[in-house]
Amino acid sequence: MSDAPPVATRGLVKRYGEIVAVDGVDLTVEAGDIFGYLGPNGAGKTTSLRMMLGLIRPSEGSVRLFGRDPLEEGAKALEGVAGFVEAPRFYPYLSGRKNLRLLADYDDGDSRARIEEMLELVELRDRAKDRVGGYSHGMRQRLGIAASLLRRPRLLLLDEPTTGLDPAGMRDMRQLVRRLAGEGITVLLSSHLLGEVEDLCNRVAIIRRGGIVYEGALEQLLATAASGYRLRATEPERARLLALSQPGIDDVALEGPELVFKADEDSLAGLSIALGQARIGITALGSATASLEELFLVLTGGESSDHDREAVVA
Amino acid sequence: MTAVAKIYRWEIAKLLAQKRTYLGIVSAALVPVIFVVVLVLQTGGPNEVPLGRYIRDTGLAVPFVVLFFMSIWGLPLITALVAGDIVASESHNGTLKTILTRSRQRGEVFAGKVLASITYTLAIVFAMGLVGLVAGGIAWGFHPLTSLSGTKVSTGHGLGLLAASLAIYAFPLVGIAAFGLMLSTITRNSAASVVGTLMWALLMQLLGVLPGTESFRPYLLGTQFDAWHGFLRTPADWVPVVRALWVCALYIAVPLFVAYTVFLRRDVAGD
Numbered sequence: 001m002s003d004a005p006p007v008a009t010r011g012l013v014k015r016y017g018e019i020v021a022v023d024g025v026d027l028t029v030e031a032g033d034i035f036g037y038l039g040p041n042g043a044g045k046t047t048s049l050r051m052m053l054g055l056i057r058p059s060e061g062s063v064r065l066f067g068r069d070p071l072e073e074g075a076k077a078l079e080g081v082a083g084f085v086e087a088p089r090f091y092p093y094l095s096g097r098k099n100l101r102l103l104a105d106y107d108d109g110d111s112r113a114r115i116e117e118m119l120e121l122v123e124l125r126d127r128a129k130d131r132v133g134g135y136s137h138g139m140r141q142r143l144g145i146a147a148s149l150l151r152r153p154r155l156l157l158l159d160e161p162t163t164g165l166d167p168a169g170m171r172d173m174r175q176l177v178r179r180l181a182g183e184g185i186t187v188l189l190s191s192h193l194l195g196e197v198e199d200l201c202n203r204v205a206i207i208r209r210g211g212i213v214y215e216g217a218l219e220q221l222l223a224t225a226a227s228g229y230r231l232r233a234t235e236p237e238r239a240r241l242l243a244l245s246q247p248g249i250d251d252v253a254l255e256g257p258e259l260v261f262k263a264d265e266d267s268l269a270g271l272s273i274a275l276g277q278a279r280i281g282i283t284a285l286g287s288a289t290a291s292l293e294e295l296f297l298v299l300t301g302g303e304s305s306d307h308d309r310e311a312v313v314a
Numbered sequence: 315m316t317a318v319a320k321i322y323r324w325e326i327a328k329l330l331a332q333k334r335t336y337l338g339i340v341s342a343a344l345v346p347v348i349f350v351v352v353l354v355l356q357t358g359g360p361n362e363v364p365l366g367r368y369i370r371d372t373g374l375a376v377p378f379v380v381l382f383f384m385s386i387w388g389l390p391l392i393t394a395l396v397a398g399d400i401v402a403s404e405s406h407n408g409t410l411k412t413i414l415t416r417s418r419q420r421g422e423v424f425a426g427k428v429l430a431s432i433t434y435t436l437a438i439v440f441a442m443g444l445v446g447l448v449a450g451g452i453a454w455g456f457h458p459l460t461s462l463s464g465t466k467v468s469t470g471h472g473l474g475l476l477a478a479s480l481a482i483y484a485f486p487l488v489g490i491a492a493f494g495l496m497l498s499t500i501t502r503n504s505a506a507s508v509v510g511t512l513m514w515a516l517l518m519q520l521l522g523v524l525p526g527t528e529s530f531r532p533y534l535l536g537t538q539f540d541a542w543h544g545f546l547r548t549p550a551d552w553v554p555v556v557r558a559l560w561v562c563a564l565y566i567a568v569p570l571f572v573a574y575t576v577f578l579r580r581d582v583a584g585d
Contacts, residue, residue: 047583053415074354074419083415089408093331104326105320151416240519 004067005030006081006155006186007052011061016049020121024061024113028189029203031156034181036201037190040300042311043209045062045090045190049085049159052188054078063099083157083188087164088144096124096143099132103147111150118146121310122176137164158189162196167283174200196291208300221295228262230255230288234281242278246271260288287306317418320425322433329396329434338392342438345388345445346380350453364543367497372457373450374472377443378546384442388492389506390515392438397431397494398507399440401577405502411582426576428570431491434485443480447473463548479542485558486538489565490515496569499576504547532557535565 008030022044027236029035039045052063054070054077063070068077077181090099097115119125122142130155131141141161148156149286161177162170177200181187190198197204200216205215214221228251233239241261245250248267253260263271315323329335353369363382364449365375393529408514413423461473467475494511496580501507518536521527541558544551 032513050411050581050583053411055411055414056583057423057579075414076419078415079415079570081415085411085415089412091328091331094328102324103412103416104412105324108417147412181464227346263347 004064005190006033006066007035007157008064008067009048009052009061012048012051012058012061012063014044014056015059020210022051022058025207025210027205027210027212029186031154031186032061032181032184033186033188033203034201035186035188036178036197036204037188037207038192038194038197038204038296039190039207040185041192043207043300044307045157045207046085048190048207049083049157049190052157053081053083055085059290080151080154081157082148082151082153082155084148084161085145085159086155087137087160088140088147090132090140090143090147093131095129096132096135096139097128099143100128100147100150103295107151109152113150113186114150114152118149121149122146138166139168141165141169141173145173149180153185155186155188158187160190160192162191162193170196178248194296198207206299213299218292222292228288229258229268230280230284231259231261232257232284233259233275238278239275239280242274242280243271247276268313316568317422318425318429319417320428321422324425325400325430329430334395334399335434338395338434339438339441341378342384342389342442342470343380343382343445346376346442347449349380349446350376350449352451358363365460365546368460370372370454372459372472372496373447373452373454374456374469376450376453377446378444378475378479380442381479381539381542385483385486385536387422387512387516387521389438389442389487392512393435393487393491393495394508394515397491398487398498398509398511399504400427400431400495401498401573402502402504402507405582406504414582420578421574424574428492429493432488435487437482439480443476447476448576451523461548462543462546463525465548467548475545478545482531482541482555482558485541485562486535486565489535489538489562489569492569492573496573496576499573499580528582529573533561535562538562538565580582 003030007027009025009027012022013020025044025048028068037045037048047056050205051058052065052070054074057071065077066082070077091102093103099121099270100115100118101112101251104115124139124142124146127135127139132143135143141164145161158177162173165173177187177189189200196304201218202217204218204221206213208283231239236254236257236259240252240254243259243261244247246267247270248263249271250262272282337339359369360379361378365378369379371373401410406414414420456469458469459467490511492515494507497502497507497510501510515536518534522531522534522536538558538561541554542552
């Protein structure tokens with residue numbers, strides 16, 4: 001049981017009538033991962049997370065959390081698992097502390113004893129006696145984290161945890177996620193913020209129209225998309241003309257002061273020697289790697305992410 | 315404390331933190347007070363209803379008479395306010411997904427909600443009975459009660475009969491609560507569930523007075539609101555009481571079974 005991955009989905013499908021919200025999702029989140037789950041708006045991220053938490057029944061396929069099936073074992077399968085789907089929701093007419101007490105009583109174990117510690121951790125102790133109905137969005141997000149951590153989870157599922165937070169709140173939330181991961185908690189987070197995923201996650205899955213188009217290490221994804229080199233020279237135009245004449249140097253273009261091209265290592269060495277013989281100085285040379293955002297757009301066929309959509313709205 | 319007991323305790327705490335709960339209980343308690351005040355201020359009385367003609371003889375008669383009037387739509391509405399809301403509001407507010415991602419099984423959560431709905435139903439019946447008793451006692455004192463058979467019943471015995479009557483009266487009301495809970499689970503819509511439950515209760519009452527319904531009238535839910543009459547006869551008539559017990563058991567069990575099945579299998583998405 002302990003060797004089983006925190007999350008393993010196989011052929012996960014969810015249909016609503018003729019609409020296929022999730023279409024054959026295979027995901028494996030390994031222990032210790034901070035796993036980013038990315039996709040355009042409506043791609044099926046939240047539906048996937050709901051199935052993982054046993055809130056909705058898959059039409060086909062299976063979910064295993066540490067080897068347990070939430071459909072067969074119900075709440076027992078959620079042992080060591082916590083998180084929230086969409087925004088965390090609480091009883092608005094109860095105080096923050098009472099909400100946590102309620103949820104602690106819905107848990108096994110020592111959740112109740114950890115309430116004050118968790119309130120302190122998310123910096124809500126001063127407002128704990130106030131009704132949640134009067135909390136800001138950010139405070140509710142933090143209370144959601146506190147409610148999740150009460151359970152001493154080994155796996156945290158977080159759906160857009162920084163959505164709606166101000167920049168400081170986003171920074172704090174990311175620091176918290178990093179800290180929790182550092183304590184050995186596996187984190188699966190869906191996010192519409194590509195920068196956030198790039199910053200936090202070691203592995204990612206990209207979902208498009210219900211299906212996974214990439215799953216693997218973030219580094220590997222970025223590396224496979226390495227598109228060539230960027231070079232700064234003392235005489236860019238002469239450098240460009242020289243590059244065009246060199247064997248093995250392709251797709252040469254001048255982007256501002258930078259020369260961009262594709263080449264294998266031998267051709268690159270040949271170019272640098274040629275530039276030196278032509279007395280053209282090299283001031284900078286680096287690999288040109290596509291950003292996660294560019295990769296995301298390629299992998300999702302250019303569909304806008306929530307982020308893009310928000311940016312347009314803004 | 316068992317898991318269900320913990321959930322039940324929190325369901326009660328949630329009810330106590332909501333205005334609609336107090337609105338229901340206060341309404342149930344206010345009706346007998348208003349009823350007594352009106353009767354004190356005027357000379358006529360509800361002579362056509364059971365025990366109505368004796369209402370000024372003893373305050374003990376007041377809760378019995380109020381039972382009759384409140385069974386038509388008052389108590390069904392107050393019951394529906396909570397039973398129709400108890401699952402639907404959690405679906406609507408998203409808190410259902412919060413509690414269903416903890417360590418409790420869905421069946422335990424459902425059981426807690428059923429017990430809380432029944433508790434509320436009993437609370438409104440006994441609040442109404444108690445307040446009616448006190449208001450009637452203040453207005454006309456506690457004197458022996460004249461039973462439906464015309465015999466005199468001592469005050470102490472009358473109080474016992476009142477307790478038994480309230481208890482059997484609560485059964486059809488729990489049947490209404492069960493129906494409300496079923497609608498609440500299926501529709502996930504508080505307003506639709508409250509209105510639907512009230513319509514169901516009114517339909518039961520309507521069928522009970524329509525001509526041609528005599529053959530199945532004894533098995534209608536609305537008819538069971540009169541089962542307490544059996545206690546007020548000398549000797550006690552147990553036929554309506556026993557029938558109310560098993561008929562109400564069916565009216566309670568069937569919707570609860572349906573609701574339970576739906577609750578266990580339903581998708582909890584963004585309702």
